[in-house]
Amino acid sequence: MVLAMTLFSSQASHSASFYEQLQAVELGDTHFDAQGHVTTTGDIDRKVACLRPMRKGLPNISAESVGEQVRVHLYGHGGSGWTLLWGSVNKAVALFEEKAKEHKFNELVPITIIGAGCMGKAVALSLYHTGFQNIRIIAEQDDSIASLNSTGYLAMVSLATENESEKKQAEKLAIDTLKGYQMVEKGTHPIINEGVHLIDVYSGLGKEGEEGPLETYTGIEPYAEAGLLPKPENGVVKFSTGVSYPMRKYQTYFMDTKVLMKAFDRELKARNIPVIHETVGSLEDIKTYVVFNCSGLGAAKLNHDEKVYPNLGLLLELAHQPLKKLDYIIYTRYQPPGAPKRVSPVDKADIYFMPRSGGLLGATFVDHNDGTDNALNEALFTRILRENKQFFGYPLN
Ligand SMILES: Cc1cc2nc3c(=O)[nH]c(=O)nc-3n(C[C@H](O)[C@H](O)[C@H](O)COP(=O)(O)OP(=O)(O)OC[C@H]3O[C@@H](n4cnc5c(N)ncnc54)[C@H](O)[C@@H]3O)c2cc1C
Missing domain, CATH: 3.50.50.60 (FAD/NAD(P)-binding domain)
Structure with missing residues (x-):
């Protein structure tokens, strides 16, 4: 559905050219205790720690x-x-x-x-x-x-x-x-002739200091500027949980x-x-x-290449998702409501949902990290779960 409208939030106004209702990622079986530790994660199939081969x-x-x-x-x-x-x-x-x-x-x-x-x-x-x-x-x-x-x-x-x-x-x-x-x-x-299709990507519109999804460099901009992929549009996304956000929509390939x-x-x-x-x-x-x-x-x-180093990506592969209804990508920085201010680079997403393998959440971008620090990994997995629950509109407990 396409609507011409202006959305007023507490912090900013955005002119909206689309209004879309999306199925939320299902995270109702993830629970935390009073200290913020995960107590049950029926939503998770597999935790993956994997290294990107970076080169300066x-x-x-x-x-x-x-x-x-x-x-x-x-x-x-x-x-x-x-x-x-x-x-x-x-x-x-x-x-x-x-x-x-x-x-x-x-x-x-x-x-x-x-x-x-x-x-x-x-x-x-x-x-x-x-x-x-x-x-x-x-x-x-x-x-x-x-x-x-x-x-x-x-x-x-x-x-x-x-x-x-x-x-x-x-x-x-x-x-x-x-x-x-x-x-x-x-x-x-x-x-090859399979495994690739165009997909909508949503990122935030919020400014520094605001809560919710924040404006993010998505990495699709160079293609859109060159006219090779569609120009982004601003609009409103409402998830099936009821939560809604002003967001920017891009299109790219999902591989x-x-x-x-x-x-x-x-x-x-x-x-x-x-x-x-x-x-x-x-x-x-x-x-x-x-x-x-x-x-x-x-x-x-x-x-003998000293410019090569690992960058840690942590992923959570999800279970029991209605994947046919989740054919979209979320790639956005995110300031959780009520949480201390996050400082993250403008091109690194905090909320990162991809429809691969039953759906996955992640991913972290930790430079010069070889993935062997289990305590750090667990803390980051917990953060991914907590913030995605908030983003997709679930109560934390
Ligand atoms: C969590 C995560 C998310 C990512 N998401 C994206 C994304 O969304 N989009 C994107 O474009 N890219 C993404 N990437 C990056 C992308 O996956 C990598 O850049 C790409 O896979 C690198 O491919 P490669 O063939 O160079 O290396 P690899 O896939 O790492 O393969 C290296 C191969 O070399 C072999 N090898 C290494 N040393 C030796 C040796 N001494 N002897 C024999 N064999 C050896 C290994 O066993 C392996 O077979 C992601 C990466 C990670 C980890």
Whole structure:
């Protein structure tokens, strides 16, 4: 329903161009005691602690000759690996093709890819599509990795770029990637044709010092400004619990990362590209003429790259959600009513709901944290639950 209206709240007025009623995430089975500790969480299926492979500056997408060997590096995409996927893979393959000419490699040259995340698997398929046929992937693991746990939000929100030039380069990768997903959605992508759809994203309109959802940099702005995704609109969202907020609506792609990784596996199998489960101790141990280093956080050691570091993302996978009615994303900073003032960066969401895997809540963005501090993890899981209960309009007890 679209309404032209002006909404007056205690702090601000916003002109509203939509009024939408949304199903709230169901959190009625989550309870807290008087100290604020979680007593029951019937709403939660699984708690996940996972690490984003951050890299100071930009991801490393480069090619070098080491004697007769060509090494291509493709790692360090932080919390935006899926968002930068096709642009990064295309760039890495193009760099490799230049080197392959120099080295006079033909399409039967043996290629080893280290890493079975989205970078490793997508680059393997892309190389095959380009004509190279002698490819193998070596990976420590391909479950519990960032690529599989990723929430699947196409947005530039979690990179460590440090200046305008780096930002522009990342935006170029992002825009090339968006074009890739548009092809996936239309069924014209050469590698996969599933697991991606357009989705509405809601973030706050409140100003600093106000309560409720606050204005947030969503990472969709560069696409909307370039006219590649719809311009945002301001309006009102009313949840099925009765709570309502002035909010800003964007649109972006939702990438169902579990579906996409499964599709990659199926396509790899169909092309006889093996995934060998081994840990590589050093790049020197790989003797093939070509090595693609897609090892994510592993590149800190393998490529002696001091710019690589972990960023902790905690996720709560939900149980018993009416998922068909929850086809939206909430990505917003949030000031809980009555709570001490939160200080969070303008581009990091406190309320982060994604419809992946039965629905999930999260995610935290804790820099230089390897996820082993269980007390901190539990405190953050509790905060996520408490604030989501408040945001979605449930009483705290
Ligand atoms: C909680 C969370 C939420 C996220 N949400 C989003 C999102 O909404 N949108 C988005 O765009 N991105 C998101 N990301 C980021 C995205 O998931 C990553 O940027 C991306 O998955 C990185 O892919 P990768 O292939 O480089 O690394 P990974 O998926 O980490 O894979 C690395 C691979 O290298 C292997 N490896 C490492 N070292 C070695 C070694 N020595 N020997 C052999 N194998 C090795 C590993 O076993 C693994 O197979 C999120 C990440 C997390 C953790």
